[in-house]
Amino acid sequence: MSPVHDQSYRHYDGARQPLGRAWLVILGQGLRALLRRRALVALVVLAWVPFLVRTVQIYVVAAYPQAQAVLSVTPRTFQRFVELQSVFAFFVTVYAGSGLIANDRRANALQVYLSKPLLRVEYIIGKLAILLVILLATTLAPALLLVVVQALVSGSVDFLQQHTFIVPAVTLASLLRVLVAALTMLALSSMSKSARYVAVMYTGVIFFTQAMYAVLTAITGSTRVAWISITANLDVVSDAVFRQPPRYETPVLVSVLVLAGLVVLSISVLDRQVRGVEVVS
Amino acid sequence: MALADSAVVLDHVSVAYGAQAALRDVTAEFPKGAVGLLGPNGAGKSTMLKALLGFLRPTSGRLAVLGLDVAARPLEIRARLGYMPETDGYVPGMSAVAFVAYCGQLAGLPAADAMQRAHEVLFYVGLGEARYRDIQTYSTGMKQRIKLAQALVHDPDLLFLDEPTNGMDPKGRDEMLDLIRDLAHGKGVNLILSSHLLPDVEYTCDYVVVLDRGAIATSGPIATLKGPAGRVFEVRVKGAARPTFIERLREAGLDCQPGEDDVLRVFVPGDEHGPGEDQRRICEIARDSAVQVRHLRASVPTLEDVFARAVGDQ
Numbered sequence: 001m002s003p004v005h006d007q008s009y010r011h012y013d014g015a016r017q018p019l020g021r022a023w024l025v026i027l028g029q030g031l032r033a034l035l036r037r038r039a040l041v042a043l044v045v046l047a048w049v050p051f052l053v054r055t056v057q058i059y060v061v062a063a064y065p066q067a068q069a070v071l072s073v074t075p076r077t078f079q080r081f082v083e084l085q086s087v088f089a090f091f092v093t094v095y096a097g098s099g100l101i102a103n104d105r106r107a108n109a110l111q112v113y114l115s116k117p118l119l120r121v122e123y124i125i126g127k128l129a130i131l132l133v134i135l136l137a138t139t140l141a142p143a144l145l146l147v148v149v150q151a152l153v154s155g156s157v158d159f160l161q162q163h164t165f166i167v168p169a170v171t172l173a174s175l176l177r178v179l180v181a182a183l184t185m186l187a188l189s190s191m192s193k194s195a196r197y198v199a200v201m202y203t204g205v206i207f208f209t210q211a212m213y214a215v216l217t218a219i220t221g222s223t224r225v226a227w228i229s230i231t232a233n234l235d236v237v238s239d240a241v242f243r244q245p246p247r248y249e250t251p252v253l254v255s256v257l258v259l260a261g262l263v264v265l266s267i268s269v270l271d272r273q274v275r276g277v278e279v280v281s
Numbered sequence: 282m283a284l285a286d287s288a289v290v291l292d293h294v295s296v297a298y299g300a301q302a303a304l305r306d307v308t309a310e311f312p313k314g315a316v317g318l319l320g321p322n323g324a325g326k327s328t329m330l331k332a333l334l335g336f337l338r339p340t341s342g343r344l345a346v347l348g349l350d351v352a353a354r355p356l357e358i359r360a361r362l363g364y365m366p367e368t369d370g371y372v373p374g375m376s377a378v379a380f381v382a383y384c385g386q387l388a389g390l391p392a393a394d395a396m397q398r399a400h401e402v403l404f405y406v407g408l409g410e411a412r413y414r415d416i417q418t419y420s421t422g423m424k425q426r427i428k429l430a431q432a433l434v435h436d437p438d439l440l441f442l443d444e445p446t447n448g449m450d451p452k453g454r455d456e457m458l459d460l461i462r463d464l465a466h467g468k469g470v471n472l473i474l475s476s477h478l479l480p481d482v483e484y485t486c487d488y489v490v491v492l493d494r495g496a497i498a499t500s501g502p503i504a505t506l507k508g509p510a511g512r513v514f515e516v517r518v519k520g521a522a523r524p525t526f527i528e529r530l531r532e533a534g535l536d537c538q539p540g541e542d543d544v545l546r547v548f549v550p551g552d553e554h555g556p557g558e559d560q561r562r563i564c565e566i567a568r569d570s571a572v573q574v575r576h577l578r579a580s581v582p583t584l585e586d587v588f589a590r591a592v593g594d595q
Binding site: 008009012015016017019022025029033109110112113114115118119 | 331334335336337356357359360362364366368369370371372373374375383384386387388389390391394398401402405431432433435436463464468470
């Protein structure tokens with residue numbers, strides 16, 4: 001051993017993590033980067049305001065039964081809550097998701113990522129997990145907490161016993177909205193090097209399909225064409241899982257198939273776009 | 282082929298971008314140590330590295346890195362590899378130390394170790410003072426160094442360096458070459474240096490594989506390739522019949538490559554028959570070609586001669 005400590009390049013003989021955990025590293029780094037953005041934190045905090053409003057509603061109904069006539073708490077209350085949260089989820093998706101892969105493509109980071117011991121699917125899962133965590137914090141987390149608050153404030157689980165589907169419905173509806181939004185955004189993000197362009201594309205896809213639905217409904221006089229709108233398809237499924245009267249004439253199975261198709265298409269786009277080398281035909 | 286003793290083995294490998302063939306039935310063996318992958322732009326050097334990394338799937342053939350099959354065990358290979366890409370590559374919005382530590386974690390280092398290594402490696406590549414700066418504010422030379430740092434942070438068994446001196450000023454280039462040379466010869470890191478710059482390869486590597494138009498032109502230890510039986514002369518001639526002179530040299534079995542400032546590098550194969558015999562022979566050919574010899578000097582064979590001959594043969 002040299003009496004003088006070598007401060008230049010040294011070999012590493014410490015521990016190494018097993019393969020397959022790189023997505024967790026991507027998730028951790030991605031969340032830290034997002035939480036440094038004050039606007040996003042503010043948006044997530046703002047997304048909890050409806051939770052506070054609904055909590056007050058539940059408290060008032062529990063404390064003053066006569067308010068039940070005006071502020072009744074029903075399964076529809078939770079469905080509306082989930083749908084309102086999806087508005088916040090839209091803004092979070094646009095703000096947090098548009099640059100997830102687009103920024104990496106702009107800076108040629110994909111070749112750096114994929115030269116490390118991680119599969120393309122791990123990279124995608126890591127990026128997807130970043131968006132899912134933030135979106136679940138704005139949708140599923142307050143929705144489930146609201147269910148707990150309802151039981152605690154009312155002092156009984158009668159409501160949940162009468163409506164045993166509430167917890168699965170809240171979970172399924174939130175997860176579906178979050179998953180569709182995250183995968184669609186991630187796929188769009190993988191197609192461009194500009195986060196702004198991706199944000200415009202995503203907004204365009206959501207609003208264009210909704211506008212198409214409105215136009216076709218006006219022409220045909222029927223809501224059977226709701227399958228053309230991403231938002232309407234989510235509402236169709238939401239009505240089914242919350243056991244509410246359907247707002248659209250589109251069969252649930254059709255909406256499920258359209259959403260499944262969107263998910264498959266997004267995965268296919270990600271598979272094509274996320275590569276260590278860009279081959280220009 | 283001795284898979285375990287070689288850093289990289291390619292067995293009849295072909296890679297194509299659509300209909301465009303980039304590597305054509307390449308069979309080569311890269312020994313451990315410092316190996317130069319030399320070739321003109323478009324020869325297929327970067328394609329070869331990307332195929333070895335598993336970024337590109339060969340249309341035929343088999344690739345092995347450090348004795349492991351690329352198709353079967355890509356993750357194990359990448360855990361032991363460091364890759365410095367040709368183009369800039371970084372994660373936006375990160376400081377240098379955060380980026381390098383992040384790369385270390387991606388390569389499997391625990392977070393604390395990755396951060397410590399990131400500091401060490403950044404000092405080693407000469408970015409110690411700038412390690413807290415956002416990478417996007419770095420100059421081209423600094424970005425080259427950060428690419429080397431991220432490739433080194435997990436202490437790879439083999440480094441792929443793709444045009445590491447691209448865009449660097451002369452001083453930065455020399456420093457980068459010194460770093461590479463130190464890694465290879467002082468720190469015992471195996472590396473493959475892909476470059477179209479002969480002096481870079483000659484300065485840092487012991488072995489060279491010359492690639493041209495997707496095929497191996499020649500390969501071997503640089504010392505051996507540079508020193509076959511034969512001598513090199515620098516010749517400058519005056520006269521309109523210069524092309525005739527070159528043609529007659531070649532007809533006489535003397536390889537001739539145009540160099541800088543109208544200087545021809547003439548390679549005389551075989552053993553020397555007597556003092557001044559080679560010079561006399563060149564002068565006689567000049568006389569027969571009706572050109573006047575203005576400059577004739579014995580030279581040292583360089584890798585450039587090897588490259589010129591190899592590519593010329595293709």
